[in-house]
Amino acid sequence: MLWGLRPLEPKAAHGLAVDLLQRQIHSGLLLPDERLPAERQLSDQFGISRVTLREALRVLETNRYISVRRGAQGGAFVSDADRLGQxxxxxxxxxxxASMRVVEYLVVNQSAAARFAALRRGPADLKKMREALALMRDAPDAARRKQAETLFLLAVADSAQNPLLSRGVEDxxxxxxxPFETAPEDGSVTAALAAYQALLAALEAESPGDADRAMEMVNxxxxxxxxxxxxxxx
Amino acid sequence: MLWGLRPLEPKAAHGLAVDLLQRQIHSGLLLPDERLPAERQLSDQFGISRVTLREALRVLETNRYISVRRGAQGGAFVSDADRLGQxxxxxxxxxxxASMRVVEYLVVNQSAAARFAALRRGPADLKKMREALALMRDAPDAARRKQAETLFLLAVADSAQNPLLSRGVEDxxxxxxxPFETAPEDGSVTAALAAYQALLAALEAESPGDADRAMEMVNxxxxxxxxxxxxxxx
DNA sequence: TGCCTTTGGTCTAGTTTCCGATCCATGAAG
DNA sequence: CTTCATGGATCGGAAACTAGACCAAAGGCA
Structure with missing residues (x-):
């Protein structure tokens, strides 16, 4: 017996491009006001035609994720921090x-990733984390801090050496x-730094228990x- | 800066159909020797044309997941238990x-699902689990037991009320x-039944701790x- | 000022994928 | 031996995507 049959929903190529760019904006990897590569270059990197890529940009523009300007110094620009935060x-x-369910899933998989990472991380993984931590410390604004935070967490997930776990955390x-920062005034920035530093120390020490506890603070x-x-x- | 840019891989409609049917065979929901619905009916349910569905069936046939016979009582038949097991x-x-990583991910998410399910399961969820357990008990062969097992675990995951967790377990x-059974001779069948029964009892008692321990036995x-x-x- | 370069905007022709429909071939049941 | 549900094959058209060429804007620079 076939179970739970739903109509298939083939995803068009331009829809995939929309998702990819949207995800990078959501996760903070793409910064506010940042300029995307030129259409010809981006379509080439995605392996799709320029017309198709432009469809994707049109969707993102309609949803206020980007704005497109013409001219020599033009291009597609990520919306500003205020708009994205809103x-x-x-x-x-x-x-x-719905957001709480997502956090729930994130916590479950991120904790597991931290425990496995403590046993499996290599020198390259630790290097990536240290670099992300340095970025976080020196970040001039909240957007850069969020970007560094994402980079750090993706590095931890990756070092767990489990593709499904990595994908889960990424998703x-x-x-x-x-949003970029919920309370810019209080000591949350230094608290965050301390949590990530503790996590890194636990992974360096190959201690799954400490890594789990440090990840709890992050979560x-x-x-x-x-x-x-x-x-x-x- | 854009990170980790890879070429997009748009999935063709027939590819989606292949994946869906393959997944149902892998999970045991589609039984060995079972006959799929007629092409005209199946293409209608998938919301794709018959030509496209036939492409999918051709792929599955090539990969020995099904065999197709013509005539009045013909159709697409899932391969037999021996072939699937092999x-x-x-x-x-x-x-x-790779398989161990998948189990790792399954264990993490299934355990979490069990804990949440203990607090969130409704009467309909419990009913589905009891029915799956009855199917497991009365199953005439290993294939039916595996099918009932999957139904039970999907019901548990669903009752955690977290779409991402559900999808993770399903994936x-x-x-x-x-394969259908690793050791048909020993007492693994009754051991499995006991584990699932304990899990059901924990969920009925709304006890996350017991549910977690019972799920450990399953895992x-x-x-x-x-x-x-x-x-x-x- | 006026050209140059970079960039987005537009158009056309051709390919691939998918759809809808029709008709043919098979083979078991009655 | 007829019936008929099923897979097999083919055709025309629609939609998405591609490749390439050319136009339009706008900043930089001589």
Missing amino acids: MARRRIARAPA AIAELFL ARFWGAIRQITRSAA | MARRRIARAPA AIAELFL ARFWGAIRQITRSAA
């Missing part, structure tokens, strides 16, 4: 339960779309961010 | 490390493709199956 908050406030981070920050947004929206 | 064992023996089970069986196959292949 979109992120709205998205969470509109369906808080959850991209799906979440947290607690995600819960806090969601809670704060849903409260301020009420 | 394919499953080969798949695991060829890349044991892992479909990716695993375990231990998955590890055992992988271990046995990789040992016998060596």
Whole structure:
């Protein structure tokens, strides 16, 4: 017997490009106001035609993720930090339960990744984490901090050497779309740095237990961010 | 900066159909020797044309997942239990490390699902689990037992009320493709029944701790199956 | 000022994939 | 030996995608 038959939903090529770029904006890898590569170059990297890529850019522009300008110094530019932050908050406030489920999934897989990473991380993995931590420390603004945070967490997930876990963490981070900073005034920045530093130390020491506990602090920050947004929206 | 740019890989409609049917065979939901619906009916359910569906069937036939016969009582038939079992064992023996990573991911998410399910399961969820357990008990052969097992685990995952967790468990089970039974002679059947019964009891009692422990027994069986196959292949 | 270069905007022709429909071939049941 | 549900094959058209050429804007620079 066949179970749970739904109509198939083939994803068009331009839809894949939209998803990929949107995910990078959500996760913070693409910075606000950043300029994307030229259409001809980007379509080449994606392996799709320029016409198809332009369809994708049109969708992103319609959804206010980017704005496109013509001319010699033109191109497609990621929206500014204010707009992105507003979109992120709205998205969470509109369906808080959904965001909490995403965090739930993220916490489960990120914790597991941390435990495995403590046993499997290589020198290259640790190097990537240290670099991300340095970026976080020297970041001039919240957007750069979020970018470094994502880079760090993806490096941890990768070093668990489990493709499914990596994909899960990546998916959850991209799906979440947290705003850049929930409370710029308080000591959350130094607290975050301390948590990531503890995590890195645990992975360097090959201690799964410590890594798990350090990741708990990181994950607690995600819960806090969601809670704060849903409260301020009420 | 854009990170990790790879060429996009648009999935053709027939490819989606292949994946869907293959996953159902892997997870045991589609039984050996079972006959699929007629092409006209199946293409309608998938929302694709008959020509496109036939492309998918051709791929599955080439990969020995099904065989197609013409005539009044013809149709597409899932391969027999021997062939499927052999394919499953080969798949695991060829890349044991990959299968272990899948089990790893399955264990992480299935354990989490069990804990959440203990708190969130509704009467409909429990009913589905009881029905699956009855199917398992009365199953005339190993294929039916595996089918009931999958139904039970999917019901548990669903009752955790977390779409990402559900999808994760589903993906892992479909990716695993375990053979029907690793040791038909010993008491593994009654042991499995006991494990699932304990899991059901924990969920009925709304006890996350007990559910976690019961799921551990279930997951231990998955590890055992992988271990046995990789040992016998060596 | 006026050209040059880089970039997005537009158009056309051709290919691939998919669809809808029709008709043919097979083979078991009655 | 007829019936008929099923797979097998073919055709015309629609939609998505590609490749390439050319136009239009706008900043930089002599």
